[in-house]
Amino acid sequence: AQEHPAVDSELGDAKQPALENEALKAFLEAAGPAAGVILRKPALRTAFEAEPRELCEAAVEGCSAEERVQVLSLFSAWVAVEGDEAMRLSDLSMSEEETSEMINTLETCGAELK
Numbered sequence: 001a002q003e004h005p006a007v008d009s010e011l012g013d014a015k016q017p018a019l020e021n022e023a024l025k026a027f028l029e030a031a032g033p034a035a036g037v038i039l040r041k042p043a044l045r046t047a048f049e050a051e052p053r054e055l056c057e058a059a060v061e062g063c064s065a066e067e068r069v070q071v072l073s074l075f076s077a078w079v080a081v082e083g084d085e086a087m088r089l090s091d092l093s094m095s096e097e098e099t100s101e102m103i104n105t106l107e108t109c110g111a112e113l114k
Helices: 005-010 024-042 042-049 065-082 095-106
Strands: 054-056 089-090
Touching: 024 042, 024 065, 042 054, 042 065, 054 065, 065 095
Parallel strands: 054 089
Antiparallel strands: none
């Protein structure tokens, strides 16, 4: 198994189970400090780990405006790099900045918007 020091140290907290998905571990390691909020919030981790990928308002509840933008961008990138055909967003109200960030991330990753 590959080692992912920052992710593993964040997950070293006994309250958080280890990530099983090696690709997700590598993705979050590459994301750096922005991945911290995902690793600390069980609802966000579930959104990233779930099949199909789905992000809802409850998962980002309590995040600052900056954290929300980062989470939405990382979620979009994760869906794109995993090659998922759909990204599910439910009960999620987004600001213009958040919407733009998601669209830019998807375009940067070469994802096709439908």
